[in-house]
Amino acid sequence: MKVPLFDMTRQYEKLRKEILKNLDAVFASGRVILGDNVKMLEENVQKYLITKHAIGVASGSDALLIAVKALNFEKGDYIITTPYTFFATASSITRNGLKPLFVDITEKDYDIDLGKVEDILQNHPEKEKIKGFIPVHLFGKSMDLKRLKQIKEKYGIKIIEDNAQSIGAREQIDGKEVYAGTVGDVGTISFFPTKNLGGYGDGGMIITDNDDLAARMRKLRVHGAAKKYHHDEVGFNSRLDEVQAAILKIKLKELEKYIEKRIKKAENYAELFKKHNLEDKIKYPEAKTDKSHVYHQYVVELKKGNRDRLKDFLKEKGIGTSIYYPVGLHSQECFKELGYSEDDFPVTQHATKTTLALPIFPELKKKEQEYVVENIKKYFEEEEK
Ligand SMILES: Cc1ncc(COP(=O)(O)O)c(C=O)c1O
Incomplete structure (x- = not known):
C-alpha cells in the first residue's frame, strides 16, 4: 500500500466540475487580476472569521511581510517570535530591517512559551525596544487566544498572528466564538496548496479589524498606490489572482x-x-x-x-x-x-x-x-x- 503525506488529487476528483466551471468563467471574463472573485473571497473569509477586513495577497509570506511593514516599527526594533516555525515568519522581520528575538517553545505542543515571552517583556535589558510579537498557530492548533489578547493589552506590543497553518481554528472566549488570527492587530493566512484551505498555486490573505491598517495594507499590495500610478510610498506587487480566488471560493464552502x-x-x-x-x-x-x-x-x-x-x-x-x-x-x-x-x-x-x-x-x-x-x-x- 502507498500512503502519501498529502494528496490533492483526491479532492480535485470531487470538486473538478465546479472548479473547471469557475475557471472557465474567469478566463472568459478577461479579468484575471483583482476582480470579483478576489473581492468575493475576501468578503467570505471576513464573514467566516468574524473580522472587519480581509485582503488577498500573493502568499502567506507576503501577508506577513506587508503586515510587519504596515505596523511602522522602527529600524532595529525587536520582534519576538518562535524559532520552531516556517522560515517566512522570521524573514518578514529581517526583511523589514527589524530583529527577531527568539523565545523557546513548550514541550507540550511546540507553541512559543508565553511564560517565557512575558519574562522577556519584563526583564530583557533592551525591553523598551521590543515592539512586536509574531505568535504562530502551529500545525492547525490555535494558541491560547485569551492570553495573547491579555499580553497585547498589558505590554502594549503589536501582535501579528501568523495563522498560515490554522485557518478555522477557534476558541470560546466569554461565550463568543473567536477565530485564530483575529485577536492580534493583524492576522495572516496562507493558501499554499497543502494548507487546509489550499489553492492551486501560491496565495495568501491578511485580516484585521483596524480600518486604517486595512487601507494601508491594501495600498501596500499594489506598490503603495491608493490611486493608480500615484504612489504614496514604496510597496509591493502582491495580489491574489482571480484564478486562485475562483478556486478558493469553492473550497471555503467545504x-x-x-x-x-x-x-x-x-x-x-x-x-x-x-x-x-x-x-x-x-x-x-x-x-x-x-x-x-x-x-x-x-x-x-x-x-x-x-x-x-x-x-x-x-x-x-x-x-x-x-x-x-x-x-x-x-x-x-x-x-x-x-x-x-x-x-x-x-x-x-x-x-x-x-x-x-x-x-x-x-x-x-x-x-x-x-x-x-x-x-x-x-x-x-x-x-x-
Ligand atoms: C507558519 C507559516 N508561516 C508562513 C508561511 C508562508 O506561507 P506561503 O507558503 O503561502 O508563503 C507558511 C507556509 O508555508 C507557514 O507554515
Missing part, C-alpha cells in the same frame, strides 16, 4: 467539512496508538473535537527509537512523512549574525530531532491510517529485536 474530517482522522490515530500500545513510545497530539485544533499537520514525537530511522522505515513501506522542522530558525546560516548558538533553545532543539509529521488530509482512509500505525509498531518491534 472548509468546515474538511476540518471535521481532519478531526476524525486525529481521533482515529489516537485510538490506533492506544490499541497498539504505542503510548510509551510515541507522543501524539491530543484528540480535540472543539475545533481549537484543525489538524493541518499531525506531528508525533518519538519518546524512544530514532526519528530518522523511523522515517526511512516508513518510506520503505510506501508511507510519506515529513519533518517540521529539521532546523530551528536560530540555527539557520542566514541568521548567523543574530548571534544565537544551537543550544540556546533546548526544547526547539529536541523537537527538531524527534518529531515527524504523519499523513493527514480529509480524504485519508481508515485503512491507510491503520497501515501507518501498524508499520510504526513494526518499526519498534524491529528496533527492540
